[in-house]
């Protein structure tokens with residue numbers, strides 16, 4: 026597989042991806058959306074959006090039918106009185122937070138999440154968070170981050186949230202042995218799989234960010250090495266580096282190859298013998314490769330078009346092209362973090378077309394002209410494309426479904442194959 | 454600032470989108486950040502529309518704020534016109550753009566486009582979705598139909614001799630609760646009466662259709678939340694009478710027909726004779742005896758709540774335990790409906806308040822929105838959905854109107870089916886000593902509701918104790934009413950300062966609360 030990677034690297038040098046930046050209407054959620062998966066992961070945290078009715082409606086609509094008893098998120102809707110200065114917005118916020126914490130005494134960590142309106146009126150949520158922290162500590166820690174659509178796109182909300190958490194992590198003692206931090210929300214089941222593999226490799230201290238509970242924040246310091254599990258964590262990585270931690274460069278753990286390279290990068294950092302590393306991952310990687318083969322006939326040779334959404338597009342495209350022989354027509358991504366994605370870009374087929382940013386109408390024109398076998402897009406575009414005869418896969422499922430690691434590689438392939446299977450089944 | 458968990462209505466620009474999307478040849482340029490594009494999925498996913506809503510968002514970002522967001526808006530409007538070639542352009546701002554005050558109306562007018570520009574001022578921090586829909590529809594009608602307004606004082610031209618009277622159906626929009634099916638039902642009913650439908654708007658209308666609204670003899674307002682304002686303006690401008698009875702339920706449909714007959718000068722006898730809806734007979738059939746006095750709680754938009762209260766009380770023999778609405782604009786109508794049923798209206802858009810009220814009232818049936826459906830599920834109370842906000846389930850594949858005779862049939866089915874069938878309930882009571890009818894026996898209400906039933910919750914007030922004998926007696930009561938019996942008995946005991954509940958207390962309470 027390394028040989029294969031090297032070949033691709035050569036190809037990429039001779040014919041690197043063609044990256045075009047586009048500006049125009051973006052058809053992507055804002056960072057508030059991340060609350061939907063973050064609040065499930067951080068079980069003792071509460072997310073309070075300080076925003077408008079639009080913000081509340083966005084989260085509710087993106088969460089779809091998943092109406093929980095009383096979710097661990099809510100919106101403090103800014104009213105006319107707040108804007109007209111009739112009510113002091115800070116005093117109002119304090120009142121809402123007190124009300125909320127009285128209702129939800131199980132909360133240990135409260136995030137004040139900034140929105141476009143709160144940012145345009147320059148409501149200082151970091152000062153509010155400090156003030157409220159002083160009031161509610163030690164029971165509740167209050168942090169803030171921006172999930173606004175003017176600052177963040179979809180998954181960048183998670184980045185902003187984790188970056189805010191990094192400042193709260195305890196200091197790892199200078200004398201502490203080297204420890205590994207896995208960064209980016211993963212399903213619990215995947216965390217457990219990864220823990221077992223790291224233990225088998227011989228890496229003992231492994232922590233995850235975000236942790237399952239806010240009371241279990243991992244320590245970080247100069248002896249921390251971190252691996253990104255998600256490709257959208259620019260600010261979090263920068264904050265960790267500011268705390269002395271060092272990033273281990275690697276592709277992302279999507280697909281068999283990506284997962285192997287990801288584990289191998291950690292193994293190299295720990296100077297673990299390559300043969301040992303191989304013996305640890307071999308069984309799982311062979312099983313995963315076998316499971317993938319089932320989906321190959323459905324996907325091989327089929328063309329795929331990615332609309333920008335989660336920033337997972339580049340690693341997904343790499344997986345689908347290299348392990349399932351799909352043809353990449355266009356890989357859209359809201360942002361391209363060239364440094365974090367360097368290893369991914371090197372693995373892409375020669376001259377892959379990447380579009381950073383979006384002009385949705387022109388992109389739709391290109392998609393229609395290309396008539397891909399499968400288009401990966403957001404919920405607003407899926408049915409209209411289907412109605413035009415283009416089969417689609419909702420990109421949001423890639424953030425809600427466990428897809429990382431060996432055991433999920435076939436699930437990921439299946440997610441992409443399902444719309445094609447369905448299309449072949451239907452005779453109406 | 455208001456703490457909000459779930460909202461009944463979206464922001465007002467979503468209301469504007471419901472109008473634009475319902476029509477065929479308008480386009481809406483919305484000054485808004487990227488996240489606001491989520492609203493497209495309401496139409497493409499919930500309503501399963503096969504086309505994107507005709508909306509262009511400017512999706513400005515923070516880095517644009519210092520620079521020229523106005524230029525961004527102009528460019529978006531120009532491109533939208535060129536690409537989509539609409540016959541009218543709606544322009545406006547979402548909550549964030551309202552704060553940066555770029556004046557989309559002025560900017561769009563400055564572009565010199567050869568189509569009407571309709572600026573929308575929808576104050577996002579005061580108003581909500583239905584208001585936005587109403588205001589947008591009104592602005593559209595004023596601009597497009599207003600171009601054809603008669604000279605002041607001119608008499609309405611007489612209808613061609615022998616021609617059928619005609620009306621417009623106003624209010625049906627995108628994302629409406631059963632609007633598609635209501636329009637079909639009412640159009641057919643009007644046709645049988647001998648009345649033509651000239652224009653349905655906004656649903657399916659073109660700008661040219663809106664321009665000729667004034668030609669019809671009268672207007673029928675199916676959804677006052679959306680069309681009352683526009684209809685009033687048409688009334689003032691074109692002297693068109695308004696038919697305002699909302700034909701939901703048998704009685705209201707009869708009243709609607711009578712009102713149409715009066716306004717159109719036609720004879721309704723044929724349509725009113727016989728028994729056009731099965732609801733009337735089904736409700737009189739003996740199995741429906743068990744519906745008598747079922748305590749029902751009703752919540753939703755004003756139109757559907759007022760109509761549901763009448764149907765529930767007068768046509769199904771339920772008793773109204775409480776009702777309310779999130780439509781503040783029509784709070785007066787809902788208060789009046791509540792007063793007529795001797796209950797106090799709950800006017801709120803706070804979901805938590807609605808939940809608390811339902812928990813307190815312990816109704817036997819909830820008629821509400823998708824929000825109340827979730828509340829009711831948690832409390833183990835049967836529920837039927839009667840109003841927006843909509844959910845994908847509210848767009849059934851089958852024809853399923855709320856209005857007219859067939860609508861009444863649908864109301865009977867959808868409200869009665871969630872309840873335990875009369876005979877089944879009777880049998881359960883008769884055989885309650887039987888092992889098969891114990892708490893753990895399967896119930897068609899579903900395992901979840903049986904187990905999450907309030908009965909499982911420990912007695913609410915720790916100050917009242919139950920004697921062992923009273924507790925045993927309580928367990929002889931069928932499980933699906935046991936929670937209520939426990940609560941009622943405890944409430945009874947509390948108001949009389951009874952510290953220990955005995956078998957007698959239980960039956961005293963039963964006698965007290967019994968109907």
Ligand code: SF4
Pocket residue numbers: 055056057076077079080081083139140141142172173174175486487488489548549
């Ligand atoms: S884009 Fe801005 S205003 Fe819109 S929902 Fe997101 S944070 Fe709220």
